[in-house]
Amino acid sequence: MNEYKKPTYIVIQEAMAERIRFLEDELYNRAYKDIERLEVENDRLKVRCLDLQLENADYVWDDMCRSAIARAKSENRRPHRRWRGR
Incomplete structure (x- = not known):
């Protein structure tokens, strides 16, 4: 029995869709890590700001x-002084 061969444009579209899904996942993971890192930095700076305000x-x-x-x-x-001056 002969295997059905997909047309080339369908293979290319599937590969592109898979690549887009991979890049979306990668972008989401990196952005999520950046957001977490920025939240930690923001909390640290808030504490430092409060300490400086209290010190001031x-x-x-x-x-x-x-x-x-x-x-x-x-x-x-x-x-x-007034009495002494007179």
């Missing part, structure tokens, strides 16, 4: 406290 807030808070203490001390000294 501590610095600003300490600076405000120091300036408030210095202002209170200068207000306490101010009347004495």
Whole structure:
């Protein structure tokens, strides 16, 4: 019995369809890995940003406290200086 031979254009179309399916799967897998990697990087940067914000807030808070203490001390000294100057 003779085997049925497919026309050449059908063989080419099937090969192209298989190649397209392979490339789609490969692209999906790579894109998925890239998305996962970017999500991990994004989470790490969010944590770092929060740490820097807290550090900056501590610095600003300490600076405000120091300036408030210095202002209170200068207000306490101010009347004495006026009396001494006269």
